[in-house]
Amino acid sequence: ISTVYQPDGHQLGMAAEIRKHVSIPIISQGKLDNPVVAEQALLDGKTDFIALGHQSIADPHWPNKVKAGKIREIRPCVGCNECLLYLFTGKHITCAVNPQSFHEDEYQLIPTQEPKNILVIGAGPGGISAALTASERGHKVTLWEKSDQLGGLLNAAGGPAFKKQVKNYLEYASRMLDRSVVDVRMLKEADAEEILDNKFDLVIWAAGAKPLAPPIQGIDLEKVYDSSDVLTAKVTIDCNEVAVIGGGLAGCETAVYLAQEGKNVTIIEMLDDILVTANHCLNNDQALRALVAENNIKIMTKTEVLEINDKGIKTSSGNDVLEIPCGGVVLACGYKADDEGIIEQIEDKVEVRVIGDSAAPRKIIDAVHEGFHVARVI
Ligand code: SF4
Known part of the structure; x- marks a missing residue:
């Protein structure tokens, strides 16, 4: 099953080979959500039909949008496999970027009869989701973003070339906005x-979270950098030997990103294994571990x-103290919500709803869904 980590059309080579040896039409799948790639596969004779799995969950209107030439309106799948994770963990299947999937009737957006003046703070995935949903229902929405970029942490999550799908989603969300x-x-x-001066009826606080520095x-x-600054190319690391502190999702992806830039990378993790805290689907776990291995990243656990x-960093493991020479150190130690005390100053005077990483740093699915639902029921 495809994940964010595979390239577009990654199963087409196999399909083309099988097609040479059989006399019946074949159907191919595997990240054919880009209509240009899908059409080219048909034109090149690699497959007779294409099938879309995840992409049909992320946007069931894909065929109609392609037919109408509205490919920039297709909501792209981000390859996170939350759909499978929900299914495998006994929850109702849903989609990170399409909160209405499998809930089409119960989560319909009903135009509001009482339009409110709403302020959304933070244009990350949760803030954008809340702003678009509230606006679609007929509320007056203002969105404040403190940086010069939409997307919040999606910019870091979609920074590496091997996570292009997340960047595609950010570009789609920005277009919709x-x-x-x-x-x-x-x-x-x-x-x-x-x-308070602007007399908003409701404030949706979606300002996100800040990196933790242990x-x-x-x-x-x-020489110490934050992983999101590295992944968004806000900083460049000039040396060859780099240590990444933290072997969770961000740490492993940053390590692969740096290794693909030619660095010798060591991940240092306190727990027994990398990706223990990732809470992602098994196939994403396997694909990311494969990338870590293929890129010769050294892993030090416990x-x-x-x-x-x-000179580098001093570590301890059991009774051993080890010096690891490195010119750059990247922190991937998680995030914490921080509203700088603003919520406390306003919550007695205006209704405030806190969503996404501002409530607790989590995943894209949590931010997008909380943004959608808070605006769906206003
Ligand atoms: S949950 Fe993730 S992988 Fe599954 S369809 Fe939605 S975006 Fe794609």
């Missing part, structure tokens, strides 16, 4: 006084970082 009547204000910091000696050295210094 562009086409909407949501009043988007970029480079707009949240300010308690200004929020209390390690040397954490403030110039290892604690004691100190970061000019």
Whole structure:
């Protein structure tokens, strides 16, 4: 089963080979959600038909949109396999980017009879989802984003070339926002006084979370970077030897990203294994572990970082203390919500709903769904 980590049309080679040896038409699948790739596969004679699995869940209108030439309106699957994870863990199947999937009747968007003046703070996946949903229902929506980029942490999650699907989704969401009547204000910091002065009926707080920096000696050295800054190319690491502290999802993806840039990368993880905290589907786990292995990334588990210094980092594992030489250190130690005390200043005077990573740092599915549902029932 495909994941975000495979390239487009990754099973077409197999399909083409099988087609040479059989006399019946064949159907091929495997990341053919890009209509250009799908059509080319047919034109090249690699397959007789294409089949879409995940993409049909993310956007069941794919065939009609392709037929109408509206391919920029297709909501792309992000390859997260939350659909499968939900299924395998006994939950009702759904889709990270399409909260209405498998709930088409019960989660219909009903036009509001009482339009509200709504402020959404933060244009990450949750904020965009809330803003678009509220606007579609007829509310007046203003969206404040403190940076100059839409997408929040989707920019980091979709930064590596091997996670192009996430970037595709961010571009789709940005296009939908562009086409909407949501009043988007970029480079707009949240300010308690200004929020209250504007007399909004409701504030949806979706400002996201900030990277955690563990209390390690040397954490403030110039050679220490945050993984999201690396993945968004805000910073470049000039040295060859890099240590990534944290072997969760962000740590492993950052390690692969850096290794593909030619670095020698070591992941340092306190737990017994990498990806213990990832909480993702088994096939995504296997695909990411394969990328880590293929890119010759060294893994040190059950290892604690004691100190970061000019030469590298000092670690301990059991009774062993080890110095690891490295010119760059990347932190991938998780995130924490931080509203800088603004919610406390406003919540007595205006209704506030907190969603996504601002409530608790989690996954794309949580942000998109919480944004959708908070706006669906206003
Ligand atoms: S849950 Fe993820 S993998 Fe499954 S269809 Fe939706 S976006 Fe695609």
